[in-house]
Amino acid sequence: MKLLAIGAAAFVTLVASTVAPSIATAQTQGPQNPGPVIPGVCVYFNQRLLAQSTVGQAVQTRMEQLATEVQGELAPYATNIQSELTRLQNGGAAVTDADRQALQARIQEAQQLEQTREAELRYTLSEQRRLISEAVEPILVAVYQERGCGILLDRESVFIVNPAMDVTDVTIQRLNTALPTLSFNRLPVPAQTAQ
Structure with missing residues (x-):
C-alpha cells in the first residue's frame, strides 16, 4: 500500500512548497x-x-526528519498489508470472509x-511557527518604531517595493540572535484541537 508512505511524503512536499516559492520570490x-x-x-515578508x-x-x-521518521513507521504497515493482499489474491477459494475482514x-x-x-x-509545524511568531513580534515592533513606520505592509500583498522600505532583513538578523534555533519532537495533537 503506497498510500501510507505517500501521506508522509506529501507532507514533506507541503512543508517545502510553502517555503520554496518565498525563496524564489525573494531572489x-x-x-x-x-x-x-x-x-x-x-x-515585511x-x-x-x-x-x-x-x-x-x-x-x-x-x-523533514520527523516526516522521514513517520515514513519509516508507516512503511512496515504498507509492506505487511501488501503481502497479505497478495496472499489473499493468490489464495483463491481458500480465502475466507474472516481473512478479508x-x-x-x-x-x-x-x-x-x-x-x-x-x-x-x-x-508540530504550527506550534513551531507560533513560537517563531512570538519571538518575531517584539522585534517587528522595535523595527517599526526605529524606522518610523506609519504602516507595515505584508510583502505578499505588494508586487514590487523599494528595497529600502523592506524591514525583513533586519528582522531576520535580530531573530537569528534572539532565537537561533528550536529543538523539538513530534507533538501529539491536543484533544480539543483534534476534534
Whole structure:
C-alpha cells in the first residue's frame, strides 16, 4: 500500500512548497529604478523570514526528519498489508470472509495511524511557527518604531517595493540572535484541537 508512505511524503512536499516559492520570490530581480522611498511605509515578508532565518531553516530541517521518521513507521504497515493482499489474491477459494475482514481491519488501522501522524506533523509545524511568531513580534515592533513606520505592509500583498522600505532583513538578523534555533519532537495533537 503506497498510500501510507505517500501521506508522509506529501507532507514533506507541503512543508517545502510553502517555503520554496518565498525563496524564489525573494531572489527575483526588481526594476532598475525601484521608485522613491515613501516615508512611513514599511514592508515585511514573513515567508522569507521563515525560509532564511536560522530558526526557520532549523524547523524545516527537523520537520523533514520527523516526516522521514513517520515514513519509516508507516512503511512496515504498507509492506505487511501488501503481502497479505497478495496472499489473499493468490489464495483463491481458500480465502475466507474472516481473512478479508482481518485485512480490512489492518488497512483501517494503518490509515488511522497515518492520519494521526499527519495531524501530529501539521500540529508540530504550527506550534513551531507560533513560537517563531512570538519571538518575531517584539522585534517587528522595535523595527517599526526605529524606522518610523506609519504602516507595515505584508510583502505578499505588494508586487514590487523599494528595497529600502523592506524591514525583513533586519528582522531576520535580530531573530537569528534572539532565537537561533528550536529543538523539538513530534507533538501529539491536543484533544480539543483534534476534534
